[in-house]
Amino acid sequence: MAVSAIPRPRARRRRPPQFYAGAAILGAVVAVAVLAPQLAPHGYADQDLLRSLQPPAWMRGGEWSYPLGTDRLGRDLLARLMFGARVSIAVAVLSVLIGGGLGTGLGLAAGYFGRWVDRLTSRLIDIQLSFPPVFIAIAIMAALGQSLPKLILVLAFVSWVQYARIARANTLAVREREFVLAARALGAGERRILLRHVLPSILPPLLVVGAVNMSSVILAEAALSFLGLGVQPPTPAWGSMVAEGRTVQSLAWWNTVFPGMAIATLVVGANLLGDGLQRERE
Amino acid sequence: MIGYLVQRLAHLVWVLLAVSILVFLLVHLSGDPVRLLTPLDARPEDIERVRRLYGLDQPLPVQYWRFLKDAARGELGESFRFSRPALELVLDRLPNTALLALTTIALTVGVGIPVGLWVGSRAGSLVDWAVSLATFVCISLPSFWLGVLLILLFADRLRWLPASGFESPLYLVLPSLTLAVYTTGLITRLVRADVLEVLRQDFIRTARAKGLGERVVRSRHALRNALISTVTVLGLQLGNLLGGSVVVEAVFAWPGVGWLMLQGIQTRDLPVVRAVVLIVGTLFVLINLAVDLLYLYLDPRIRYDHGR
Numbered sequence: 001m002a003v004s005a006i007p008r009p010r011a012r013r014r015r016p017p018q019f020y021a022g023a024a025i026l027g028a029v030v031a032v033a034v035l036a037p038q039l040a041p042h043g044y045a046d047q048d049l050l051r052s053l054q055p056p057a058w059m060r061g062g063e064w065s066y067p068l069g070t071d072r073l074g075r076d077l078l079a080r081l082m083f084g085a086r087v088s089i090a091v092a093v094l095s096v097l098i099g100g101g102l103g104t105g106l107g108l109a110a111g112y113f114g115r116w117v118d119r120l121t122s123r124l125i126d127i128q129l130s131f132p133p134v135f136i137a138i139a140i141m142a143a144l145g146q147s148l149p150k151l152i153l154v155l156a157f158v159s160w161v162q163y164a165r166i167a168r169a170n171t172l173a174v175r176e177r178e179f180v181l182a183a184r185a186l187g188a189g190e191r192r193i194l195l196r197h198v199l200p201s202i203l204p205p206l207l208v209v210g211a212v213n214m215s216s217v218i219l220a221e222a223a224l225s226f227l228g229l230g231v232q233p234p235t236p237a238w239g240s241m242v243a244e245g246r247t248v249q250s251l252a253w254w255n256t257v258f259p260g261m262a263i264a265t266l267v268v269g270a271n272l273l274g275d276g277l278q279r280e281r282e
Numbered sequence: 283m284i285g286y287l288v289q290r291l292a293h294l295v296w297v298l299l300a301v302s303i304l305v306f307l308l309v310h311l312s313g314d315p316v317r318l319l320t321p322l323d324a325r326p327e328d329i330e331r332v333r334r335l336y337g338l339d340q341p342l343p344v345q346y347w348r349f350l351k352d353a354a355r356g357e358l359g360e361s362f363r364f365s366r367p368a369l370e371l372v373l374d375r376l377p378n379t380a381l382l383a384l385t386t387i388a389l390t391v392g393v394g395i396p397v398g399l400w401v402g403s404r405a406g407s408l409v410d411w412a413v414s415l416a417t418f419v420c421i422s423l424p425s426f427w428l429g430v431l432l433i434l435l436f437a438d439r440l441r442w443l444p445a446s447g448f449e450s451p452l453y454l455v456l457p458s459l460t461l462a463v464y465t466t467g468l469i470t471r472l473v474r475a476d477v478l479e480v481l482r483q484d485f486i487r488t489a490r491a492k493g494l495g496e497r498v499v500r501s502r503h504a505l506r507n508a509l510i511s512t513v514t515v516l517g518l519q520l521g522n523l524l525g526g527s528v529v530v531e532a533v534f535a536w537p538g539v540g541w542l543m544l545q546g547i548q549t550r551d552l553p554v555v556r557a558v559v560l561i562v563g564t565l566f567v568l569i570n571l572a573v574d575l576l577y578l579y580l581d582p583r584i585r586y587d588h589g590r
Contacts, residue, residue, distance in 0.1 A: 123296065126293060126296075126297065127296065127297055127300040129570075130297040130300070130301070130563075130566065130567045130570060131301070131304075131563060131566070132521060132522050132524070132562070132563075132566050134522075134528070134529075135528060135540075135559075135562060136304070136559075136563075138528055138543070138544075138547075139308060139543070139555065139559050140308070140311065142547040142555065143308045143309070143311035143555075144311050215422070219424055219425075222424050222426075222427075223424065223425070223426060223529045226424075226426045226529060227528075227529060227532060227544065229547075239424070239426075242424075242426065242427050242430060245430075246430055249430065249433075249434055249438070250434075250438050253434060256427070256430050256431070256434065257431070259427075260423075260424060260427030260428075260430070260431070263424045263427065264419075264422055264423050264424065264427070267422040267423075267424070268418070268419070268422045271418065271421065271422050272418075275418075
């Protein structure tokens with residue numbers, strides 16, 4: 001049956017500039033993360049103690065083979081930033097996908113099936129909303145021990161509720177709309193109705209939630225890494241680079257400044273994307 | 283109204299139970315808790331003796347029940363490191379965290395609301411554009427990095443302000459500024475959006491139509507209604523600050539509960555970590571409840587009795 005094959009009534013609108021700016025920033029960071037082994041001028045763990053705390057290339061004592069200078073162990077900062085992008089991107093993408101998938105699924109089921117599914121999910125939502133997310137992530141990471149998969153799962157665990165709330169509310173709103181009733185009247189199964197009719201219509205607001213959530217996940221990952229509760233050395237993460245830079249901050253400001261700028265840039269990208277998606281909907 | 287209150291209180295019980303379960307399970311998430319209490323080279327029979335001593339050989343539900351009874355009497359165990367009741371340590375540090383949170387909220391309200399109202403009624407102007415850009419940057423900066431930069435500038439280079447500890451009100455400046463940058467950015471954006479929204483409403487047109495001056499329309503009608511959701515978000519931010527300032531407390535060695543928890547984590551001082559999570563979690567829940575009730579009071583259009 002070609003119910004969902006009706007051509008879209010409107011031509012694709014141009015999206016607001018914020019959307020493209022955000023997508024460009026995120027795309028660039030993803031490209032750097034993927035291509036880090038090819039792009040980086042050195043390995044992220046290559047030490048050269050003779051070059052310890054060498055300043056960026058444009059300062060006195062810097063050289064262009066170490067463009068952003070080196071850390072205490074003489075490791076190239078640019079290379080470490082490039083490899084550090086991998087952690088941020090992996091956490092951002094996977095936590096958002098897992099948390100978003102889980103939250104959307106639960107919210108969709110609660111809104112569509114109602115009754116005990118809804119009561120149970122709503123209670124879970126209320127409970128999860130009563131925890132301060134970053135604080136709980138810190139406590140759980142401290143108890144669980146640290147690794148990249150655990151980090152991703154913990155951040156997904158504190159994020160799902162944002163999606164579940166919105167998915168539930170919007171499912172409730174479209175459940176009785178004509179196109180859903182029509183699909184049911186035509187004999188479509190529950191699964192088909194949910195996946196082909198309800199899900200696509202509640203997706204746009206969830207994308208906004210996803211972009212906003214991505215920026216908080218990136219910030220949370222950076223904070224956990226800064227506290228030593230994220231990915232463990234020698235794997236570079238931007239948050240832990242700021243923490244390492246702090247130990248030499250009066251001697252070598254570039255060690256703290258550049259990783260922080262990298263985090264801020266990525267967060268700006270995610271926020272711009274969210275802002276663009278939000279404006280498009282208004 | 284009464285029905286709603288009863289419902290909220292029942293909900294409170296549920297949530298506090300959930301908090302207590304999480305706090306209880308934290309210890310077990312880390313593997314066998316007995317291994318944290320015994321030296322690495324302890325003999326197996328000693329490990330078993332410790333396990334019995336702390337009741338850790340009992341089934342989990344039994345242990346949980348005992349934990350709950352102790353917690354209800356305010357007994358959360360003794361800190362391994364300080365040999366003092368963990369609850370006492372947390373309550374000692376709580377005023378410092380509250381002071382930091384309230385100073386941050388005061389800064390946020392003092393700057394964010396006036397600026398938000400100001401640019402909200404000048405949407406599309408150059409000022410509006412500049413403020414939007416600035417607040418966008420504010421909500422995108424990692425707080426710990428901002429804290430480190432402020433220390434680098436104001437403490438290390440200029441030597442104007444102290445960087446760590448808490449010995450005089452001067453020590454409050456940098457940490458509260460660090461926290462306030464994010465919340466101020468958030469609140470400014472929110473107030474601006476709410477003003478824009480409210481100015482489009484019918485009752486504003488009515489107020490103008492009946493000849494009220496623009497100033498009265500803005501201050502009496504627009505402002506009050508624009509601030510309803512702001513109060514809610516401020517309340518939520520206060521809750522977040524009580525728990526979420528962990529990172530900033532760490533940067534500035536601020537003697538609050540967040541830093542206490544981190545030290546507890548680093549020294550494996552479990553009773554302290556447990557006590558912090560329990561107290562902060564409970565406070566967060568209570569603040570959220572207060573915010574909900576305040577919201578109900580501020581916006582008479584909302585009647586939870588029918589809504590739920």
